[in-house]
Amino acid sequence: MNTTCKEDVRSHCAVNYGVEIFGDRWSLLIIRDIVFAGKKTYGEFLKSEEGIATNVLASRLAFLEQQGILSKAPSPDDRRKDFYTLTEKGLDLIPIVLDIVLWSAKHDSKSYVRRRKEFVARLSQSPMQVSEEVKALVRNGGCIFPESKE
Template sequence: MKTILKEDFRSHCAVNYGVEIFGDRWSLLIIRDIVFVGKKTYGDFLKSEEGIATNVLASRLAFLEEQGVLSKAPSPDDRRKDFYTLTEKGLDLIPIVLSIVLWSAKHDSKSYVRGLKAFITRLSQSPTQVTEEVKALVRNGGCMFPEINE
């Protein structure tokens, strides 16, 4: 996979920079899986219901690591597996993901999050506080909905 350098971006527009780094479907879904259900390994991400192809997953993980959004380290339990975690740069994407959740809850009548009315209400009323809580949780190895990944 080709390294993207600053001079390789289509423009220096702030929106374009974000789109170049995390604007594809798979990058945001990888970030979602880490934040919401605590996925950490290649195999975990491969099991996502959206059905990412193995080559696309490998490419996106490498790209996100290269861009400083993810870090990779060997699993403490099985050195043959790598754990992916969000860096501080990656954690700074959490408010974007939570904004997408709010937007989807409002506009998608079949969205899973519609069943989480208390969470959506709290996120709507205190987005900064909820974001900081989620960032701290993920920074410490947790996730929002651990029971979903069990």
């Protein structure tokens, strides 16, 4: 039995479990910031354009760590800062995030990702391959668009 799983879920429906663990707005945006912009610290997440409140950010980071989606370790350069990275369980969310990107590129005419035509085209043509490449990239500390880091 996985001891990191939330035991008080509303139901054991697979969709419900996912929604309860990573389905809130802020959790997905934290995951997005790690995958797309390479953000790793509380301060970097706080600077995201959506304007997350400090207490909400702290709560989401702690929850994602508790659920085994993120791991936290002291920064090697500044021990006063913590680095948050995706665990293997968190990396397994990358295909879901990329599917959301494809859906948004198709249905949101103002989506920023539309400016990344080559990326969207490649993702559309080879979603599994791109997902595995992105997982490897993020696992090794990289991100999809390093220049977008704030």
